[in-house]
Each structure stands twice: as C-alpha cells, then as structure tokens.
Amino acid sequence: xKHVPVRLGxxxxxLTVVSICLSVLGVLTFSTSRADLALSERYAKTVQTRYHLExxxxxxxxxxxxxxxxxxxxDDMVLTVAVDENGKVSQWTMEKKWTQDNTIxxxxxxx
Amino acid sequence: MKKHITAFYLETLALIVAFLGVLLVxxxxxxxxxxxxxxxxxxxxxxxxAERAAEAVASSGSLEEVQRLLDENGNxxxxxxxxEIQAEDLRASVTWESExxxxxxxxxxxxxxxxxxxxxxxxREEETP
Numbered sequence: 001x002k003h004v005p006v007r008l009g010x011x012x013x014x015l016t017v018v019s020i021c022l023s024v025l026g027v028l029t030f031s032t033s034r035a036d037l038a039l040s041e042r043y044a045k046t047v048q049t050r051y052h053l054e055x056x057x058x059x060x061x062x063x064x065x066x067x068x069x070x071x072x073x074x075d076d077m078v079l080t081v082a083v084d085e086n087g088k089v090s091q092w093t094m095e096k097k098w099t100q101d102n103t104i105x106x107x108x109x110x111x
Numbered sequence: 112m113k114k115h116i117t118a119f120y121l122e123t124l125a126l127i128v129a130f131l132g133v134l135l136v137x138x139x140x141x142x143x144x145x146x147x148x149x150x151x152x153x154x155x156x157x158x159x160x161a162e163r164a165a166e167a168v169a170s171s172g173s174l175e176e177v178q179r180l181l182d183e184n185g186n187x188x189x190x191x192x193x194x195e196i197q198a199e200d201l202r203a204s205v206t207w208e209s210e211x212x213x214x215x216x217x218x219x220x221x222x223x224x225x226x227x228x229x230x231x232x233x234x235r236e237e238e239t240p
Contacts, residue, residue, distance in 0.1 A: 027140075
C-alpha cells in the first residue's frame with residue numbers, strides 16, 4: 001500500500017500564525033494583570049507600615065518628655081519624632097530607607 | 112485520489128483539534144488574568160477606603176465627627192461604638208477606643224463578607240492654644 005504523505009497546507013500555516021499571536025496576547029495579558037496585583041499588594045503593605053509607624057509615633061508622644069526624640073523603623077520605612085523644650089512636636093518625618101548608588105563615581109560635579 | 116481526499120480530511124481534523132486545544136488553554140489564561148485584575152482593583156479600592164477612614168479618625172474628636180466626614184448619601188451608621196461604611200461592594204468598620212488623649216482605631220474592609228484589608232491607627236487630641 002502506497003503511503004500518502006500529509007503535507008501542511010495554507011490553512012495550517014494560518015492557524016499556526018493565529019495561535020502564536022493569541023498565545024503572545026495571552027502571555028502579555030497575564031503578566032500585566034500579575035503586575036497589577038503585585039503593585040496593589042505592595043501599596044496595601046506600604047499603607048499598613050505607614051500607619052503602624054503612626055501608632056508607634058503617637059504612643060511615643062503620649063509619654064515623651066520635652067527634648068526627647070525617637071526613631072521608629074518598620075520594613076523599609078523610618079519615622080523620626082522629636083519633641084522640643086516646650087513639649088511641642090518639632091519633628092515628624094516619615095521616609096523610605098534608601099542607599100545612594102555609588103557604582104558610577106564622579107560622573108559630573110555640576111561645574 | 113480517494114487517498115488524497117482522506118489525507119486532506121485527516122489534516123483538517125488534526126488542525127481543528129490542535130487549534131481548539133490552543134483556544135482552551137488560552138481561555139484559561141485570559142480567565143485567570145481577569146480574576147487577578149479584579150482582585151487588584153478590589154485591594155486598591157479597599158486600601159483607599161481604609162486610608163480615608165484613618166485620615167478621618169486622625170482629624171476628628173469623636174466617632175460622630177468621623178461619620179460626618181465620611182458620610183455620602185447616608186451610607187454610614189454607628190452601632191456599638193463602631194462606624195459601618197458601605198461603599199459599593201466594600202464594607203468598612205471603624206472602631207474608636209479612647210485611652211485618655213490617645214485614640215486607637217481598628218479599620219477593617221470586607222468584600223462580600225470576607226475580610227480584604229485591615230489597618231490600625233492612632234491619633235492624639237491636640238491641646239487648642
């Protein structure tokens with residue numbers, strides 16, 4: 001019995017191209033939605049950290065004596081609270097911890 | 112001739128089956144992406160609502176004041192020293208615990224009965240000059 005080879009026709013090529021395009025679209029859609037979810041979770045965590053530091057700062061102010069200051073850290077955020085000699089809040093700074101990137105030295109001194 | 116026609120039908124059938132398989136997998140991928148997107152939107156809305164409530168607590172002297180700040184068309188109610196806020200599919204609960212000058216508040220945001228987000232905050236009553 002003579003074996004008849006099955007050859008790929010134009011329809012096969014078309015469906016292959018369509019499948020590849022749809023697959024790429026699917027991968028992009030999934031990665032975008034994954035990035036959205038990761039960003040929203042990071043935002044939620046940051047807000048929780050901020051208000052946790054707020055609680056610690058307010059508790060410190062309840063018992064702080066004039067001239068005292070305290071630094072609170074949580075995750076990568078730092079809260080610095082200071083009370084002046086009159087018992088008023090003189091500093092309330094909340095910032096993210098970061099280290100300067102010094103991999104490129106003396107790129108431009110500004111003059 | 113008959114063998115060529117049979118081969119053509121077999122090829123077409125195989126292509127259709129393969130294409131259906133690809134479509135099946137991709138529909139799962141698109142569905143999962145949609146679920147993740149919706150969850151991201153819910154989390155963002157919950158965090159935004161909790162933040163608003165926390166800022167209202169920080170700038171108020173009582174739970175009633177917090178209610179006045181957050182109320183929109185009567186979507187708030189106070190029950191057992193807890194302020195309930197209804198915002199579309201989200202429901203937030205804001206507690207008010209006074210410890211002298213310090214006020215502690217626990218804010219939880221639910222979506223369809225399950226807790227989505229929670230926040231602890233505190234505020235001090237400032238002395239008026």
